[in-house]
Structures are given as C-alpha cells and as structure tokens.
Amino acid sequence: MKIIIAGAGEVGRHLAKMLSKENQDVTLIDQDQTRLDVIDATYNLMTWNGNTYSFSSLKDVGVSDTDLFIAVTPFETNNITSCAIAKSLGASKTVARIDNSEFLIARNGTILRDLGVDYLIYPENVAANEIAISLNHNWARYWGELHDGKLLLIGVKLHDQNLPILNCKIKDLPVTTHDFHIAAIKRRNETIIPNGDTEILPDDIVYFITTPPFIQEVRELCGKTKRVIKKVLIMGGSRIARRFCSLYQDKFHIKIIDKDMDKCERLATNFPNCEVVFGDGRDIEVLRENNIFQYDAFLAMTESSETNILACMTAKEFDVRKTVADVENLQFVSLAENLNIGTTINKKLLASGHIFKILLDTDQTNSRFLALADADVAEIQAHEGSKITKAPVRNLKLPYGMTLAGLIRGDEVRLIDGNTRIMPDDYVVLFTLQGTLEKIEKWFS
Amino acid sequence: MVQLTKFKLPKLSHRRFINFLMLARIEGYLLVILAIFMLLPCFVSMLYETESSVPFLIAVGITAGAGLGMCFLKPKNKDMGRREAILLTGLTWVVLSLFGMLPFILYGTHMSVTDAFFETMSAFTTTGVSILSTLDGVPKSILLWRCLMQWFGGLGILLFTLAVVPMLNSAGGLLLFNAEVTGITHDKLRPRVSNTAKGLWGMYIALTALLIILLSFSRMDFFDAICYGLSTMSTGGFATTDQGIVEFASNYVKVVLTIFMFLGGINFVLLFHALQGNVRNLFRNSVFKLYCWLVVFGYVALAIDSVMQGLYHNAEDLTVNPLFQCVSVISTTGISTPGFKSGGPLAIMVLFLFMSMGACSGSTSGGAKIDRFLVMIKFLKNEFYKIMHPSAVTTVILNGKGTTPGMIYKTLAFLIMYVLVVVISGAIVSLTGIPLGEAVFRSLESISNSGICDVPGGLSGSYAHLPALGKWVYAFVMLTGRLEIFTVLLVFTPGFWHR
Numbered sequence: 001m002k003i004i005i006a007g008a009g010e011v012g013r014h015l016a017k018m019l020s021k022e023n024q025d026v027t028l029i030d031q032d033q034t035r036l037d038v039i040d041a042t043y044n045l046m047t048w049n050g051n052t053y054s055f056s057s058l059k060d061v062g063v064s065d066t067d068l069f070i071a072v073t074p075f076e077t078n079n080i081t082s083c084a085i086a087k088s089l090g091a092s093k094t095v096a097r098i099d100n101s102e103f104l105i106a107r108n109g110t111i112l113r114d115l116g117v118d119y120l121i122y123p124e125n126v127a128a129n130e131i132a133i134s135l136n137h138n139w140a141r142y143w144g145e146l147h148d149g150k151l152l153l154i155g156v157k158l159h160d161q162n163l164p165i166l167n168c169k170i171k172d173l174p175v176t177t178h179d180f181h182i183a184a185i186k187r188r189n190e191t192i193i194p195n196g197d198t199e200i201l202p203d204d205i206v207y208f209i210t211t212p213p214f215i216q217e218v219r220e221l222c223g224k225t226k227r228v229i230k231k232v233l234i235m236g237g238s239r240i241a242r243r244f245c246s247l248y249q250d251k252f253h254i255k256i257i258d259k260d261m262d263k264c265e266r267l268a269t270n271f272p273n274c275e276v277v278f279g280d281g282r283d284i285e286v287l288r289e290n291n292i293f294q295y296d297a298f299l300a301m302t303e304s305s306e307t308n309i310l311a312c313m314t315a316k317e318f319d320v321r322k323t324v325a326d327v328e329n330l331q332f333v334s335l336a337e338n339l340n341i342g343t344t345i346n347k348k349l350l351a352s353g354h355i356f357k358i359l360l361d362t363d364q365t366n367s368r369f370l371a372l373a374d375a376d377v378a379e380i381q382a383h384e385g386s387k388i389t390k391a392p393v394r395n396l397k398l399p400y401g402m403t404l405a406g407l408i409r410g411d412e413v414r415l416i417d418g419n420t421r422i423m424p425d426d427y428v429v430l431f432t433l434q435g436t437l438e439k440i441e442k443w444f445s
Numbered sequence: 446m447v448q449l450t451k452f453k454l455p456k457l458s459h460r461r462f463i464n465f466l467m468l469a470r471i472e473g474y475l476l477v478i479l480a481i482f483m484l485l486p487c488f489v490s491m492l493y494e495t496e497s498s499v500p501f502l503i504a505v506g507i508t509a510g511a512g513l514g515m516c517f518l519k520p521k522n523k524d525m526g527r528r529e530a531i532l533l534t535g536l537t538w539v540v541l542s543l544f545g546m547l548p549f550i551l552y553g554t555h556m557s558v559t560d561a562f563f564e565t566m567s568a569f570t571t572t573g574v575s576i577l578s579t580l581d582g583v584p585k586s587i588l589l590w591r592c593l594m595q596w597f598g599g600l601g602i603l604l605f606t607l608a609v610v611p612m613l614n615s616a617g618g619l620l621l622f623n624a625e626v627t628g629i630t631h632d633k634l635r636p637r638v639s640n641t642a643k644g645l646w647g648m649y650i651a652l653t654a655l656l657i658i659l660l661s662f663s664r665m666d667f668f669d670a671i672c673y674g675l676s677t678m679s680t681g682g683f684a685t686t687d688q689g690i691v692e693f694a695s696n697y698v699k700v701v702l703t704i705f706m707f708l709g710g711i712n713f714v715l716l717f718h719a720l721q722g723n724v725r726n727l728f729r730n731s732v733f734k735l736y737c738w739l740v741v742f743g744y745v746a747l748a749i750d751s752v753m754q755g756l757y758h759n760a761e762d763l764t765v766n767p768l769f770q771c772v773s774v775i776s777t778t779g780i781s782t783p784g785f786k787s788g789g790p791l792a793i794m795v796l797f798l799f800m801s802m803g804a805c806s807g808s809t810s811g812g813a814k815i816d817r818f819l820v821m822i823k824f825l826k827n828e829f830y831k832i833m834h835p836s837a838v839t840t841v842i843l844n845g846k847g848t849t850p851g852m853i854y855k856t857l858a859f860l861i862m863y864v865l866v867v868v869i870s871g872a873i874v875s876l877t878g879i880p881l882g883e884a885v886f887r888s889l890e891s892i893s894n895s896g897i898c899d900v901p902g903g904l905s906g907s908y909a910h911l912p913a914l915g916k917w918v919y920a921f922v923m924l925t926g927r928l929e930i931f932t933v934l935l936v937f938t939p940g941f942w943h944r
Contacts, residue, residue, distance in 0.1 A: 025636040044619045046636040049846065
C-alpha cells in the first residue's frame with residue numbers, strides 16, 4: 001500500500017518506522033530537512049523535503065495514487081488543509097491529527113468529510129481515555145476490549161503468594177475454566193503461550209481472555225479487590241492532562257500540580273472544577289503538603305519520561321494505589337513496566353495503533369493484529385473448507401504455541417473450548433508467539 | 446480501547462558486533478548471481494571456440510558452489526547495522542573480483558593472479574584499463590566476460606542484488622543502497638528500496654538493449670554490438686579489438702555511442718523521471734544543466750584544439766569527433782577516436798579537468814561528480830563574497846533547495862580525500878621506478894574510473910608493463926573511486942573495528 005505521512009514529528013516518525021517495517025510504501029514529508037536526515041539514511045522509506053500543504057509539493061511526491069494520506073503535523077489546521085488538498089489530488093483515504101474535540105462530535109464530522117478528511121486521530125484524547133480505563137479497572141495491569149467490549153483481554157500481575165492458582169499446572173487448576181482462558185503469561189521478559197502443563201508462578205503477569213459476565217470471577221481468582229477511584233492527583237499540565245481534565249473533571253476529584261505559573265492560571269480558568277497547585281511535583285515537600293497519601297491515583301504527565309517514572313515510584317512510596325506514567329521514550333516503556341509503577345501511557349504507540357487499525361480496515365488482506373510484548377494476537381477469518389473447520393477443536397491436531405481464545409460468529413461472541421466446532425466465516429481470536437503466525441494462517445485458508 | 450500495534454523494539458542485548466553469518470549469506474547470493482552471469486560467456490566459449498571450455502565451466506562451478514554453500518548459512522538474526530552495510534559493500538566488490546577473475550586465470554588468456562585481479566577490478570569498477578597489451582587472439586568469451594562485468598558493476602552490484610533478493614528489502618538493504626550509490630545525497634525512486642533498485646535496473650537493461658539493437662544496424666557484427674553496448678552503457682569502455690572503435694568508425698556509430706555515453710552520465714533517478722515524461726524537471730536540474738554546458742565547452746575546446754594542431758581534414762573532425770571525445774571523457778567511458786592521440790595542450794587540459802570531474806552523481810560514470818564541484822564552486826563564491834561583506838548571510842542552493850553546512854563539509858572532505866588518494870597512490874607507485882607524472886596520471890585515471898589509454902602527450906599507455914605493486918595499488922584505487930572513497934577507507938580505520 002502506498003502511504004504518505006505529512007509531518008515528521010514524534011508521531012509521524014514513529015508511524016513511518018512502523019509502517020516501513022510492515023513492508024508498506026512509505027513516504028515521509030516535512031519542511032525541516034534535519035528531521036528527515038536520520039530516518040532517511042536508516043529506514044527503508046522515502047523522505048521528501050517540502051511543504052505539507054502546498055499543491056505542488058504534494059503533487060511532486062505523488063499523492064494522486066496514494067492509498068492512505070496521514071497528516072500528523074502539530075497544527076490541526078495545517079493537517080486538515082493537507083488532507084483536503086491530498087483528497088482533491090486523488091488520495092483514496094486521508095487521516096488528520098487534530099487537537100480539538102469539537103471535530104469529534106458527530107454532527108460536526110460531516111464538514112470535515114466534505115472537505116476530504118476521512119478519519120481523525122486525536123492522540124491526547126485516546127491517551128486520556130486509556131488513562132480513564134486503567135483507573136476504572138485499576139486491579140488489572142492491562143485491559144483490552146475487543147469487539148466493542150464483548151470479548152475482554154485482562155492482564156493481571158499476581159502479587160499475592162497465597163493464591164490458590166499459583167504453583168499449579170493449568171490443567172489442575174482448582175476452578176472450572178469454562179468461563180475464561182489463560183491466553184498468555186508474561187514472566188520477567190519472556191512471554192509464554194501456555195498449554196495444560198504450564199505452571200503459574202508468583203509475579204507472573206497472566207493474560208485472561210473472557211467475556212463481561214465473568215470479570216468478577218477472574219478478579220477474585222487473582223485475589224484482587226475492586227477499588228473505586230475518586231481522588232486523582234496529576235503532576236504536569238500537559239496536553240494529555242488537560243484533555244483528561246476536560247473529559248473527566250466531573251467524574252473524578254482532580255488536583256493538578258504544575259511548575260509553570262502561567263500554565264497554572266490557564267488551567268484554573270479552563271477547569272474550574274479542578275484544584276490547581278503551583279509547585280514542582282518532584283519535590284516531596286510539595287507532594288506531602290498536598291496530602292498525596294489521601295489520593296487514590298497519581299498521574300505523572302510531564303514532558304519528561306524520566307521524571308514521570310521516578311515520580312510514580314515516589315508516589316508508590318506514599319502508598320498511592322494506582323499510578324500512571326506518561327512514558328514517551330519507547331525504550332523506557334518496557335523498563336518502566338518492570339519497575340512496578342502500574343500503567344504506562346505512550347501517546348505515539350496509541351496514535352500509531354489507531355492508524356494501524358485504519359490501515360487494516362482499508363486493507364482487507366491483512367490478518368488483524370495486536371501485539372502484546374512478544375506475543376501476537378490475531379483475528380483470522382476461517383475460510384470455507386479450511387482445515388480448522390473440519391472437526392471440533394479437541395480433535396484437530398493443532399500446533400503448540402497457540403491459544404484459540406474466542407470466536408465471533410455474526411454478532412455473537414464466545415470462548416472456544418475443546419468441543420467448539422469452528423464454522424466457515426467465523427472470526428477466531430488467537431494468541432501465538434511472534435513469527436509463527438504464517439504457519440497458523442495455513443489452518444484457516 | 447485495545448492497543449493495536451505491531452511495533453517492537455530491537456533487543457539491545459542481542460546485537461552482535463558484526464553479523465558475519467548474515468554477511469556471508471548475502472555474499473553467497475551475490476556469487477550465485479555472478480555464476481549465472483558467467484554462464485553466458487561460458488556458452489559462447491562452448492559454441493564458438495576451439496579451446497576446451499572445461500576450465501571455464503570449472504570457474505562457473507567454483508563460483509556457484511561457493512555461493513550456494515554460503516546461501517545455506519542460517520544467521521541467528523537478520524538485522525544489519527551501518528557497520529555491516531559498509532563492510533559488506535567493500536567486501537562484495539573484492540569477493541566478486543576474486544571469483545570474477547577465475548575465467549581469466551583458467552581460460553584463454555591464462556593471466557597471473559595479479560593481472561587477473563587488476564583486470565577484473567578494472568572491469569567491475571568500469572575503469573576500463575587493461576593489462577592486455579593486445580586483444581588479438583583473446584577468445585571472444587573472455588572479451589564478452591570483460592564487458593559483462595563492466596555492465597554488472599556499472600550501475601552497482603549491490604543495487605542489482607537489492608532488486609532481486611527480497612530479503613534485503615529492509616532497513617539493512619537501504620544502508621547498502623546508501624553505501625554503494627554515488628553522490629552527495631542519495632535520491633530514491635520509490636519508498637521501498639527494492640522498488641527503487643528494480644526501477645533503476647529495469648531502465649538500465651532497457652537502455653542497454655536499445656543501444657545493442659541500434660549498434661547492430663551498423664557495420665558491427667552482433668557480438669561486437671553486444672560488447673560495445675554493455676561497455677558503453679556502463680561508461681566502462683572496454684573494446685573488442687586493438688583498433689578499438691576505429692574499425693567501425695562510421696558517423697552513425699559515433700553518434701549513437703555519444704548519445705548513450707551522455708545518458709550514462711545523467712543521474713539515473715532523474716533520467717527515470719524524464720523517460721516517464723517529466724522532462725521539465727531534467728532541465729530545471731542545475732547539475733544536469735552544468736553537465737550540458739560542460740559538454741558544450743569541451744566540444745568547442747577540442748574542436749579548436751584540432752584546428753590548432755592541424756588535424757582538421759574533413760567536416761567530421763570538427764563535428765562528430767570532438768563531441769564524441771568530449772562525452773567519452775566526461776562520462777568517464779574512455780573510448781578514444783584515432784585523432785585524439787595527437788591532441789595538443791588544450792585537449793590535455795580538457796581531458797584532465799573532465800576526467801577528475803566525471804558526470805552527474807547517481808549515474809554509471811566515475812570521477813568526483815559534477816554535483817560536488819558545483820557545491821564547491823558555489824561555496825567558494827560565497828566565501829569570496831563574505832570577505833567583502835562580512836555580515837552577509839549566504840547559502841549554497843542546489844537544485845532549488847538549500848544545503849546544510851554538514852553537506853558542504855562532506856563535499857569538501859570528499860574532494861580533499863580525492864586529491865590525497867591520487868597524490869599518495871601516485872607517490873607509492875613512483876617508488877617502483879615509474880615516472881612521477883605518469884604514476885599520478887594513472888592514479889587519477891584509476892580513481893575516476895575513466896581509463897583512457899593512449900592519451901595525448903603520451904602520459905599513459907597500456908598497464909601491461911607495470912610492476913605488480915603498481916597493479917595492486919591501482920586496483921585498490923579503482924575500488925576506492927567507485928565506492929566514493931569513504932566506504933572503502935573507513936574499513937581501514939581503527940575506529941571501525943572498535944567495539
């Protein structure tokens with residue numbers, strides 16, 4: 001697929017790298033040559049130094065036969081203009097990054113569609129929603145909803161040493177396993193696709209796949225209690241923090257600490273329901289003064305990933321139950337996960353994941369994917385006459401290293417067990433280790 | 446919201462210093478490709494020649510065997526960094542020369558290893574100088590093999606591999622592309638590097654085929670047409686007989702060769718777009734414009750020279766011949782016309798300038814490339830201007846786009862290295878008793894990959910009588926020139942091998 005990305009900022013560059021690794025034809029445009037130099041010399045893609053919203057430069061770069069045009073410069077008006085021009089020059093689908101929620105409202109959407117913008121991404125909005133989800137389901141490390149929440153993927157870290165499911169093999173679990181599957185286990189840096197003989201050990205992150213009625217069962221199994229989060233302390237009034245406040249200022253009791261007086265004043269004007277404090281969130285005295293130990297959650301949202309990680313560790317010392325850190329440096333994400341600081345948020349990953357989804361929607365040939373550390377989660381359609389539909393699952397000699405998790409048949413979503421027979425045209429959600437997917441796809445075609 | 450993403454971080458701990466298995470595997474692929482190319486002259490020798498072609502088959506067998514053996518290596522991880530790409534690029538040209546010289550040693554000419562390596566390197570780098578003092582009695586298969594190697598090396602060995610080996614359509618492949626393609630910046634045709642390589646090679650093949658067809662309409666027989674087609678399009682300039690082009694010196698042949706040598710000197714990315722109909726961009730390109738003006742300048746100078754030297758006999762000597770000669774030198778092809786040998790000082794000046802300059806970057810020609818000279822001239826002009834107007838702010842604009850200071854430093858560093866390599870290698874060779882002037886001239890001939898034997902003033906002749914040391918030094922200089930100096934010399938710096 002031919003993809004043009006306008007704007008080589010953090011999101012643009014990350015997208016370009018990711019899509020280039022996906023073997024797409026990627027061209028990255030930016031006005032600033034220095035931003036392009038490094039990526040041009042090291043990644044398998046083309047760069048173009050030019051204006052992202054000028055007819056001539058978009059024409060030169062070949063926008064007329066582009067399948068997907070993505071405008072992700074920091075300025076939404078430029079992005080919308082770029083998309084409108086690209087569309088008029090012949091791009092099939094366009095995506096614009098915005099930072100104004102007004103465009104997301106359905107009745108305002110048509111005006112952009114008329115201009116030629118097909119999809120919108122609002123990374124800060126996605127991140128704010130992600131934070132809210134992790135606060136609502138604060139007992140889980142990872143909370144993923146597939147198919148509008150009909151199928152849930154829940155990752156839980158097992159801290160409690162006395163859980164009944166610990167130190168026993170999956171086939172000997174003291175509970176019935178019809179209502180959930182253990183899809184994957186993450187042990188330190190290794191991801192395991194379990195079979196019946198795999199043991200669950202303390203400190204594993206176990207990924208359950210289940211349906212909404214059985215959430216409570218899974219939670220109790222992991223020895224977690226439900227805690228309602230009410231009071232949230234935010235450090236740093238960044239764009240994500242501001243978006244979070246505007247979305248949830250009524251739902252949570254929010255206090256924001258920022259070290260910039262002007263910013264504080266603006267925050268106080270824009271979000272009258274939030275408390276705003278002028279001070280440095282890295283300073284323990286400031287945190288103590290603001291009664292950090294009374295808060296249910298601490299969100300570290302400054303521009304600096306390092307500060308956020310360390311601040312969350314400090315907050316954990318104060319016994320704050322839930323901490324969320326904005327970690328923009330990709331290399332730090334996995335490090336941060338090992339540091340017991342709860343959830344990490346990465347705007348780039350969220351935005352690129354969003355665009356990846358758009359890509360999959362436009363490109364039907366691809367299996368749908370999401371990645372979980374070293375494991376791939378794929379959604380594959382079973383074709384008429386494929387091997388997987390020949391017999392109930394227990395009678396198929398399926399290869400190791402894969403878990404068949406759930407099944408989507410029409411509107412119905414259910415878990416797969418040994419007696420399930422997969423029918424043609426069903427979508428199957430499965431877990432595999434990286435790199436084995438090609439082998440598995442043969443079963444479905 | 447489920448995070449839908451496939452981005453994975455590289456595992457830091459798994460990175461080797463140099464992924465030798467992966468390098469060997471790619472070399473394997475390359476040798477297999479070379480063996481396939483080698484089959485062609487091998488068939489010629491089987492069909493037309495009296496000498497037993499078994500040695501030739503053995504050469505093919507050794508190459509194919511070594512290649513296939515290395516193809517089956519299984520590297521643990523496939524990633525390649527910049528270090529590997531640079532090492533691989535240099536290594537490839539040496540390894541392919543080592544295998545490409547086998548026919549010369551085993552068959553027909555039975556050269557020594559030194560001679561064979563020199564000849565092969567001269568072919569691959571499209572230099573086109575030869576240690577053969579006469580081509581009489583050299584089998585046709587060997588002549589074809591020389592031209593075929595020139596053609597293969599002309600646009601780039603690795604570029605060909607990038608087009609045909611899908612495994613290299615990755616970030617590692619892109620680094621190879623950058624290390625092999627000539628010029629200050631490396632223009633791409635398409636986002637994926639393999640598509641760029643396919644486009645460029647496709648055009649190269651098409652142009653060569655067209656040239657061969659055009660040449661076969663002349664007095665040339667089909668074999669000569671193929672050989673000249675291959676060696677002209679690659680701007681290498683190997684001949685098939687001692688008389689060279691004289692034998693077929695009709696105006697038609699000269700005009701056709703002039704056109705294709707000229708095309709061979711244009712940036713191929715630009716040429717590709719022009720052939721697709723975007724001719725306006727071609728004439729907007731400042732490097733191309735300068736190239737055209739230089740050709741005009743050279744033509745006028747050579748025409749005046751031939752009048753001054755009293756070589757003017759007929760209309761040809763003022764029209765076709767100087768133009769042919771001028772394009773032949775600036776595109777670093779180095780095919781010469783009969784009258785050229787007796788050219789005067791003006792001819793030597795043009796020759797010297799054009800040879801060191803070469804044509805546009807991203808073409809099959811050698812030399813330091815017009816692009817760099819253009820950047821340097823504009824930069825120097827700015828510097829002179831700044832002496833009078835110290836607070837003036839100036840930039841170097843190339844093709845309508847500003848350049849960064851980094852690019853200018855790179856260009857100047859290149860030009861300095863270019864001169865240094867010529868001087869130092871010339872000095873080394875002069876130790877063997879060759880006159881210094883001749884030694885330095887031959888160095889320039891090697892680094893610019895022009896290879897003009899029998900030049901005016903008698904500066905250079907056949908390489909047959911050079912001592913072995915000289916041949917090895919020049920072979921090295923040719924490679925240095927073809928891979929634009931830094932790629933080769935970097936491997937010899939201690940920093941490259943520091944963990």
